[in-house]
Amino acid sequence: MVKGLKILSIISTLLMIFVLVGGALVTKTESGMGCGANWPFCYGEWSMEMFIELSHRVVSGLAGIFVLLLSVLSWFKIGHIRETKFLSFISIFFLVFQGLIGAAAVLWSQSDFVLALHFGISLISFAAVLLLTILIFEVDQKFDAEALVITPFFRKQFILLTVYLMVVVYSGALVRHIDSSLACPSWPFCTNDAPLSFDYHLGQWVQMGHRVLAGIAFIWTWILFFAIKKDYPNIKVMKQGWMIQTFFITLQVILGALVIFTKVNLFIALLHALIITLFFGLLCYFLLLSYRSVQK
Numbered sequence: 032m033v034k035g036l037k038i039l040s041i042i043s044t045l046l047m048i049f050v051l052v053g054g055a056l057v058t059k060t061e062s063g064m065g066c067g068a069n070w071p072f073c074y075g076e077w078s079m080e081m082f083i084e085l086s087h088r089v090v091s092g093l094a095g096i097f098v099l100l101l102s103v104l105s106w107f108k109i110g111h112i113r114e115t116k117f118l119s120f121i122s123i124f125f126l127v128f129q130g131l132i133g134a135a136a137v138l139w140s141q142s143d144f145v146l147a148l149h150f151g152i153s154l155i156s157f158a159a160v161l162l163l164t165i166l167i168f169e170v171d172q173k174f175d176a177e178a179l180v181i182t183p184f185f186r187k188q189f190i191l192l193t194v195y196l197m198v199v200v201y202s203g204a205l206v207r208h209i210d211s212s213l214a215c216p217s218w219p220f221c222t223n224d225a226p227l228s229f230d231y232h233l234g235q236w237v238q239m240g241h242r243v244l245a246g247i248a249f250i251w252t253w254i255l256f257f258a259i260k261k262d263y264p265n266i267k268v269m270k271q272g273w274m275i276q277t278f279f280i281t282l283q284v285i286l287g288a289l290v291i292f293t294k295v296n297l298f299i300a301l302l303h304a305l306i307i308t309l310f311f312g313l314l315c316y317f318l319l320l321s322y323r324s325v326q327k
Contacts, residue, residue, distance in 0.1 A: 036101075037167055037168060040084055040101055040167045044161055052089070056297075056301060060080065066084050095123075098160055101160065101163060118163045122159035124156075124275055125153070127147055128152055128156075149204070165319070180324050185259070192251060193311075193315065193318055199241070202237065209234055212238075213291070218288045219242060249283075252276055255272065255273060275313060279306055279307075280310060
């Protein structure tokens with residue numbers, strides 16, 4: 032049964048990644064109304080926008096079925112692991128929640144500031160499914176980190192960075208939803224002529240605000256990397272795990288610049304959404320390790 036749970040958890044995690052990237056694709060291609068003002072069914076003339084929106088709905092529906100099945104089976108099969116029931120509830124709750132927001136956006140017009148919440152809610156559901164997958168693999172000690180003790184300083188940093196990253200993600204989603212990806216034609220400043228100008232319109236303020244927030248997250252992650260390297264030199268899960276995090280955040284900043292330089296190349300933009308998804312998922316794993324340290 033554990034083997035079956037492993038396969039189910041891997042499929043569910045991959046589907047959640049497709050849901051997140053697919054949602055970004057819908058936004059980038061302005062395909063949200065590809066099926067008309069209809070939900071969950073899709074009506075209207077055949078077009079690329081309709082295909083993208085319909086595909087996203089199908090993948091989201093499949094993800095809902097697999098995540099629900101994963102949550103129920105995990106509850107009963109590995110419910111003795113203290114985090115399982117909480118993660119099972121969170122994964123399905125936020126998946127349903129983001130689906131309802133998507134439906135509301137189609138049936139009733141929503142403001143861009145509300146729609147920007149969609150990606151962040153999906154991130155939480157993805158992280159819960161990813162952590163459930165890790166718990167399932169821990170049953171046979173594949174990812175055992177029970178001996179690790181994380182100091183209060185690092186526990187606090189992981190919590191604060193997670194909350195802060197949600198703000199960064201929201202600002203990035205807002206950039207997409209108000210169609211301000213190219214509001215600033217240069218990088219890292221908005222304009223080369225007056226880089227510190229305060230005479231910006233809304234799109235430029237949102238774009239520059241996102242860049243500043245992302246830059247702080249970048250510096251924060253690198254500072255933690257050197258701190259972890261110093262305090263946990265022989266603990267692989269900490270040292271190598273955060274090395275992966277610094278790689279993700281560095282790649283994320285590079286991709287953010289390439290979005291501007293390539294005039295919002297679709298592949299680059301989707302990769303930008305994928306990397307922050309992986310970064311957030313791994314960050315939540317460090318939260319799980321922190322919680323276990325508190326329990327000890």
